[in-house]
Amino acid sequence: MNDQREFWNDRFGREGYFYGTTPNRYLASHIDMLPPQQTLLFLGEGEGRNAVYASQCGHTVTALDAAEIGLAKTALLAQQKGLEIALIHTDLEQWNPLQQYDAIMCSFLHLTEPLRSEVFSKSLAQLNKGGVFVGEFFSIHQFSKNTGGPKALELLYTANDLLAIMDTLPCDVLELCEMDTELQEGKVHNGLASVVRLKVRKR
Ligand SMILES: C[S@@+](CC[C@H](N)C(=O)[O-])C[C@H]1O[C@@H](n2cnc3c(N)ncnc32)[C@H](O)[C@@H]1O
Numbered sequence: 001m002n003d004q005r006e007f008w009n010d011r012f013g014r015e016g017y018f019y020g021t022t023p024n025r026y027l028a029s030h031i032d033m034l035p036p037q038q039t040l041l042f043l044g045e046g047e048g049r050n051a052v053y054a055s056q057c058g059h060t061v062t063a064l065d066a067a068e069i070g071l072a073k074t075a076l077l078a079q080q081k082g083l084e085i086a087l088i089h090t091d092l093e094q095w096n097p098l099q100q101y102d103a104i105m106c107s108f109l110h111l112t113e114p115l116r117s118e119v120f121s122k123s124l125a126q127l128n129k130g131g132v133f134v135g136e137f138f139s140i141h142q143f144s145k146n147t148g149g150p151k152a153l154e155l156l157y158t159a160n161d162l163l164a165i166m167d168t169l170p171c172d173v174l175e176l177c178e179m180d181t182e183l184q185e186g187k188v189h190n191g192l193a194s195v196v197r198l199k200v201r202k203r
Contacts, residue, residue, distance in 0.1 A: 004091060008067035012047055019046060020186035021077060023053035024107035026136040026197055031057055031105075038102035041126070043092065043119065044109035048074025048085065055083040064088040064095070092119050097126045105134045108148075108189075110155040117165050124169045127202040133171070134199045137162075139178050141194035148189035157196045166200055175199040 031054050038059045042051045045063035047070045055061040063074050071087045078085045104123045137157040138149035159178045183189040
């Protein structure tokens with residue numbers, strides 16, 4: 001836990017919001033399509049930009065992260081807008097989920113195997129039947145780009161890797177694509193970036 005926690009606390013401890021306060025565009029487009037008053041969990045939510053957006057849309061929202069400084073900034077952003085967001089401070093390695101959700105989402109959650117597969121498996125288990133998992137990840141093609149993301153291949157994704165994981169889980173893949181997209185997200189996600197987008201529905 002300490003590695004991720006210290007790394008991200010250092011970034012989130014700086015002035016301002018590292019990835020801004022505007023939600024990730026892919027996640028926001030799916031939040032906009034949800035029925036009213038859903039229960040949502042955001043994994044690796046950092047400083048809360050997606051969680052606050054979902055809460056503003058009227059959903060009941062939980063944000064999980066290993067970095068407590070990110071969660072404190074999530075709470076502050078929510079409070080400034082008169083919203084309440086539940087917080088879970090844990091490393092996903094120790095995640096012991098207790099609740100069911102209608103949707104679980106994440107943006108740029110950089111996980112290595114085997115934790116990556118474990119987190120997808122646990123997420124599917126925590127979704128209500130018909131619930132959706134939505135994520136945007138940096139693809140391996142982002143490795144040579146300077147528009148954000150980790151410089152470690154094992155933290156980057158391919159659509160094929162994700163498909164292989166999803167094939168083992170009780171879900172239908174609704175969307176899975178590798179593409180380039182223009183990011184404008186705070187201090188470091190700026191410019192053309194290579195991503196993998198995934199949306200699945202629990203059977
Ligand atoms: C690139 S940041 C993205 C933050 C947020 N999702 C966003 O897009 O604004 C990655 C986030 O994932 C969290 N994270 C990474 N590994 C984690 C783990 N093993 N357990 C919990 N959180 C983790 C970090 O603390 C950080 O907040």
